[in-house]
Amino acid sequence: MSATRIEVWSLDGIPEITAGDDLGSLIAGAAEGLTDGDVVVVSSKIVSKAEGRIVAALDREDAITSETVRVVATRARPNGGVTRIVENRLGLVQAAAGVDASNVPDGYVLLLPENPDRSAGELRAALRERLGVTVGVVITDTLGRPWRTGQVDAAIGASGLRVVDDLRGTLDAGGRPLDVTLPAVADEIASAADLVKGKSASRPVAIVRGLAHLLDDAAPGARSLVRVGDEDMFRTGSDEAYAEGYRDGFQEGQSESARDEP
Amino acid sequence: MSATRIEVWSLDGIPEITAGDDLGSLIAGAAEGLTDGDVVVVSSKIVSKAEGRIVAALDREDAITSETVRVVATRARPNGGVTRIVENRLGLVQAAAGVDASNVPDGYVLLLPENPDRSAGELRAALRERLGVTVGVVITDTLGRPWRTGQVDAAIGASGLRVVDDLRGTLDAGGRPLDVTLPAVADEIASAADLVKGKSASRPVAIVRGLAHLLDDAAPGARSLVRVGDEDMFRTGSDEAYAEGYRDGFQEGQSESARDEP
Numbered sequence: 157m158s159a160t161r162i163e164v165w166s167l168d169g170i171p172e173i174t175a176g177d178d179l180g181s182l183i184a185g186a187a188e189g190l191t192d193g194d195v196v197v198v199s200s201k202i203v204s205k206a207e208g209r210i211v212a213a214l215d216r217e218d219a220i221t222s223e224t225v226r227v228v229a230t231r232a233r234p235n236g237g238v239t240r241i242v243e244n245r246l247g248l249v250q251a252a253a254g255v256d257a258s259n260v261p262d263g264y265v266l267l268l269p270e271n272p273d274r275s276a277g278e279l280r281a282a283l284r285e286r287l288g289v290t291v292g293v294v295i296t297d298t299l300g301r302p303w304r305t306g307q308v309d310a311a312i313g314a315s316g317l318r319v320v321d322d323l324r325g326t327l328d329a330g331g332r333p334l335d336v337t338l339p340a341v342a343d344e345i346a347s348a349a350d351l352v353k354g355k356s357a358s359r360p361v362a363i364v365r366g367l368a369h370l371l372d373d374a375a376p377g378a379r380s381l382v383r384v385g386d387e388d389m390f391r392t393g394s395d396e397a398y399a400e401g402y403r404d405g406f407q408e409g410q411s412e413s414a415r416d417e418p
Numbered sequence: 419m420s421a422t423r424i425e426v427w428s429l430d431g432i433p434e435i436t437a438g439d440d441l442g443s444l445i446a447g448a449a450e451g452l453t454d455g456d457v458v459v460v461s462s463k464i465v466s467k468a469e470g471r472i473v474a475a476l477d478r479e480d481a482i483t484s485e486t487v488r489v490v491a492t493r494a495r496p497n498g499g500v501t502r503i504v505e506n507r508l509g510l511v512q513a514a515a516g517v518d519a520s521n522v523p524d525g526y527v528l529l530l531p532e533n534p535d536r537s538a539g540e541l542r543a544a545l546r547e548r549l550g551v552t553v554g555v556v557i558t559d560t561l562g563r564p565w566r567t568g569q570v571d572a573a574i575g576a577s578g579l580r581v582v583d584d585l586r587g588t589l590d591a592g593g594r595p596l597d598v599t600l601p602a603v604a605d606e607i608a609s610a611a612d613l614v615k616g617k618s619a620s621r622p623v624a625i626v627r628g629l630a631h632l633l634d635d636a637a638p639g640a641r642s643l644v645r646v647g648d649e650d651m652f653r654t655g656s657d658e659a660y661a662e663g664y665r666d667g668f669q670e671g672q673s674e675s676a677r678d679e680p
Binding site: 159343350351380 | 420421422423424425426427428430491493503510511560563564565566567568569570571572582600601602603605606607609610612613614616621628629642643644645649650651652653654655656657658659660661662663664665666667668669670671672673674675676
């Protein structure tokens with residue numbers, strides 16, 4: 157049921173993408189030998205560009221503000237700016253709301269695809285139509301992590317494959333239930349692909365071969381990887397939550413004192 | 419400088435590991451064709467077992483308590499238990515402090531290796547000695563993520579390779595600095611390897627071929643991936659930070675009211 161060998165490679169020959177480009181055709185043309193069960197991993201940057209998500213923005217900070225649904229935490233930067241960790245429209249908690257100013261002309265920023273799961277589905281359909289193959293598609297972005305330095309690529313869109321490999325109920329070799337039961341395989345695929353795509357090289361598409369067992373037409377998209385509601389134990393930064401508690405506690409302390417006065 | 423293709427496969431023939439086993443010999447015996455520049459990725463579970471980190475524990479919860487350096491967040495579970503997100507001795511923020519009760523006999527738990535970076539270095543030296551090859555070694559564990567469901571494998575020990583590929587100063591195709599500049603490649607390697615190791619199958623060792631450019635004798639270990647001090651904006655859960663703020667604010671509110679009294 158599980159893979160014991162995968163190959164991961166990035167595609168040559170994906171040109172610079174601009175609004176209106178037919179990404180499905182371009183990938184189909186570059187992905188020689190693409191076969192049933194492969195997973196096609198695409199940097200969200202080129203999906204955004206093809207979908208015309210590049211917008212004029214005098215100020216990147218303004219663009220971040222308008223993409224922000226909820227501020228999670230902020231931190232002053234040594235250079236005088238402010239790092240903002242925010243939840244964006246896609247439910248992703250990211251620095252800068254996923255607004256990207258690299259690889260675009262001055263005065264413009266690149267927003268994330270409007271609906272990366274839908275974009276992944278469209279790419280999958282295009283590859284099936286053009287090449288007659290059934291593949292999974294993962295659309296990636298780069299995410300920081302609270303307790304670890306650096307960033308890793310993760311899945312922000314997916315179609316045609318399980319994003320989580322549900323092992324609940326699986327037993328270990330000794331017949332005991334496995335402690336850890338929900339590998340986020342779409343994120344692991346995104347991370348594996350980043351190792352061959354790189355950031356500066358213009359290699360935004362990778363193929364992962366060997367994971368056909370994860371393909372599933374009916375699987376939910378990458379949006380299902382977003383932890384919501386009560387499950388989110390870190391919905392605000394520690395400083396922000398402390399300050400909110402302090403404000404509420406201070407008020408309550410004052411009014412309790414007032415009630416106690418004779 | 420960067421890879422465009424990698425292969426990742428898990429090794430056959432790693433037996434059930436017990437305390438005192440010579441992991442270097444066992445991996446050397448199973449890793450036919452291991453070559454300079456390969457990265458050997460090993461689940462911490464078997465490193466722990468070889469190092470005798472299995473301990474009797476009447477109660478897993480007690481074991482978690484004794485491995486805990488700092489409680490980050492807690493949450494009641496529907497079954498009456500409590501999920502504890504804690505920082506352990508290695509600086510890792512994990513559920514259950516990395517204490518593992520699966521794949522061990524009843525009445526025992528498995529602790530993480532005492533010093534996974536050192537363990538990685540020893541394995542690397544053993545593989546050099548036995549096979550004459552220079553490889554990187556990554557020791558992995560499975561980590562949850564605050565804002566995303568499921569878990570991914572990450573590097574808790576490393577030797578002989580860069581754990582972060584520092585791209586600061588790198589320019590994009592248009593000559594602008596890259597926004598995202600510190601890919602945590604050791605974590606991405608751990609995640610890629612998890613796709614072929616699996617959790618229930620007894621395949622705890624994988625080889626990643628194609629990343630020789632990341633090998634570096636002088637690179638720091640995986641401990642350097644732990645975000646420390648002020649950089650950690652999520653050192654406690656939102657509820658915990660709110661409660662602490664509330665307590666402090668309440669006291670201050672009361673005493674300010676007292677000072678205001680005539």
